[in-house]
Amino acid sequence: MRRKGVGAPVLHLLMFLGALVTLAPLLWMIAASFMPVGEANSYPPRLWPSSPTLVHYRDLFTRLDLARSFLNSVAITVLATVISVLVNSMAGYGFAKLPLPGRDRLFRGLSAALVIPAQVGMLPLFLLLREMGLINTYAGVLVPYAASVYGIFLVRQYTLGLPDELLDAARVDGAGELRVFATVALPVIRPILVTLAAFTFLSAWNDFMWPLIVLSDSARYTLPVALANLVGEHVQDTELMMAGSVITTLPALLAFLLFQRTYVRGITAGSLKG
Amino acid sequence: MxxxxxxxxxxxxxxxxxxxxxxxxxxxxxxxxxxxxxxxxxxxxxxxxxxxxARFVGLRNYQELLGGEEFWQALRNTLYFVLVGGPLAVAVSLGAALMLSAPRLRLRGLFRTIYFAPVVTTLVAVAIVWRYLYHPHYGLLNYWLGLVGLGPIDWLGDPRWAMPAIILLAVWKGFGYNMLIFVAGLQSIPEERYEAAAVDGASAWQRFHAITLPGLAPVFLFVAVTTMIGYFQLFAEPYVMTQGGPLGATRSLVLFMYEEGFRWWRLGTAAAIAVLLLLITLAATLIQLRLQGGRR
Known part of the structure; x- marks a missing residue:
């Protein structure tokens, strides 16, 4: 049999180099965050702190009040995840399993709306939330995450595989639709809900443009907004900014490592069935 | 009943x-x-x-935008990012996916996790990191280029280099996502086709051209369209790294919209930019569906 593609040593060398290039910025971010003041701006560049220090982390959490932004981010992300899973799981189930005239046409219409850039609605949404008094509130930041067409899509595709007989059996036993959903459907579709939760968590944690628009009071800033604000005043303090970047990005990385399998399933589910 | x-x-x-x-x-x-x-x-x-x-002004916002230089510059910048960065990102994703799917690869799971890691990082945070990596004097990138006798390049200060610098960051940040989609697509190609081709004595390139690429076509179309739509919405990278500079060389349409709408509070003009972005995105999507859909 003929050899397939490049030889094994070359393949592994390329993969290893690729991994190094991919990780280098993140490793340097972590290393520089522990460097004493000024060490990240030396020539030749240092890759490792001469005497590791936590002073920048302390600075961020005391003097610069990043703890508050951290809590804002946690609160908004957790709320967004819970609401999104609740709203989208019910809607996805409804679109898959409950009869309604024009249901599938409605769903196709919603799916088509996915190509519309969110920015088109951002300005009126800002004015609307302003009228509702939701500017500079958690609720204002949360609104776009509550219901998502993509989330509904994920749940619907997964729920379509659930046998109707299972649901009907419960109905014959006299269970109401909400009971059927909670006791029969939910346990079966739980994997896709974990996927949806992981997706919402990461996108809410990492989002920048919408919180930047909605939040005007620095006490309400989420981490990305606070960080972008900080770099304006502290652009010279490389080590401090790296510590801030670590604090911002580490929870997202950890969440991903914990939920890697389920997160990856969400990505491929969207592409192959869509 | x-x-x-x-x-x-x-x-x-x-x-x-x-x-x-x-x-x-x-x-x-x-x-x-x-x-x-x-x-x-x-x-x-x-x-x-x-x-x-607020008064109705007809198409005046559009006329002013299309008659001025700023909109066209933002459109050129955005198209540069979409047309150069998008294909580059898809190519890197495909290359990584092919290597990751090679039967003889070891530590597959580890490599996949590493390559995917930048996707889940916070864009604002890594944009700040890259801003320092691009520093003309102290940045690691210029240092390494210097070791092989290249540069120095004023990455974010030179209008010719600022957009390539942003593209590099965007490709690094995002290639892992499409890589996973390609990997799933590669897995869906039946193994027997490769075995039959091997029996016929097809070379690696012939197998790639005759089996892999056609087998990936639907996935490829999905990746190309979603990547393009996403790349049209370039915002946080220039906001954090260059504020649209130098000389407006990285001001994207969305950044332009943000500045008009939320810095100068010209919401009418900003909304017109958003509508133009929508129309351009729709047109580009249709063109791509026509081009790639027709080829199959």
Whole structure:
């Protein structure tokens, strides 16, 4: 049999180099965050702190009040995840399993709306939330995450595989639709809900443009907004900014490592069935 | 009996779909329609306090945008990012996916996790990191280039290099996502086709050309279209790294919209930019569907 593609040593060398290039910025971010003041701006560049220090982390959490932004981010992300899973799981189930005239046409219409850039609605949404008094509130930041067409899509595709007989059996036993959903459907579709939760968590944690628009009071800033604000005043303090970047990005990385399998399933589910 | 059950289920359907549909209607569809309206008004900072003072101005916002230089520059910048960065990102994703799917690869799971890691990092945070990596004097990138006798390059300060620098960051940040989609696509190609080709003595390149590429076509179309739509929305990278500079070389359409709308509070003009972005995105999507869909 003929050899397939490049030889094994070359393949592994390329993969290893690729991994190094991919990780280098993140490793340097972590290393520089522990460097004493000024060490990240030396020539030749240092890759490792001469005497590791936590002073920048302390600075961020005391003097610069990043703890508050951290809590804002946690609160908004957790709320967004819970609401999104609740709203989208019910809607996805409804679109898959409950009869309604024009249901599938409605769903196709919603799916088509996915190509519309969110920015088109951002300005009126800002004015609307302003009228509702939701500017500079958690609720204002949360609104776009509550219901998502993509989330509904994920749940619907997964729920379509659930046998109707299972649901009907419960109905014959006299269970109401909400009971059927909670006791029969939910346990079966739980994997896709974990996927949806992981997706919402990461996108809410990492989002920048919408919180930047909605939040005007620095006490309400989420981490990305606070960080972008900080770099304006502290652009010279490389080590401090790296510590801030670590604090911002580490929870997202950890969440991903914990939920890697389920997160990856969400990505491929969207592409192959869509 | 059956009729009442059906009616009961229909009522339940509204309860299940209601919250999501209401939220999407009020906070997604309605604002998009309102955006169209907003774009034909002179809504500005005075109108924010008193919306009734905004007046209908027809297509004046569009005329001013299309007649001025700023919009065209932002469009050129965005197209540069989409047309150079998009294909580059897809190519890197495909290359990584092919290597990751090689049968003899070891530590596959580890490599996959590493390559994917940048996708889940916070864009603002890594944009700040890269800003320092690009530093003309102390940055690691110029240092390494110097070791092989290249540079120094003023990455973010030179109008010719600022957009390539942003593209490099965007490709690094995002290639892992499409890589996973390609990997799943590669897995869906039946192994027998490769075995049959091997029996026929096809070379690696022939197998790639005759089996892999056609097998990936549907996935490829999905990746190309979603990547392009996403790349049209370039915002946080230039916001954090260059503020649209130098000399406006990295001001994207969305950054331009943000500045007009939320810095100068010219919401009418900003809405017109958003509508133009929508039209351009739709046109580009249709062109791509036509080009790639037709080839199959």
């Amino acid at each position: 059956n009729g009442t059950l059906h009616r009961r289920q229909e009522r339940a359907a509204w309860i299940f779909l209601g919250p999501a549909l209401c939220l999407i209607a009020v906070f997604f569809l309605l604002p998009i329609l309102a955006g169209l309206l907003l774009s034909v008004t002179d809504f500005d900072i005075y109108a924010i306090g008193a919306p009734q003072t």
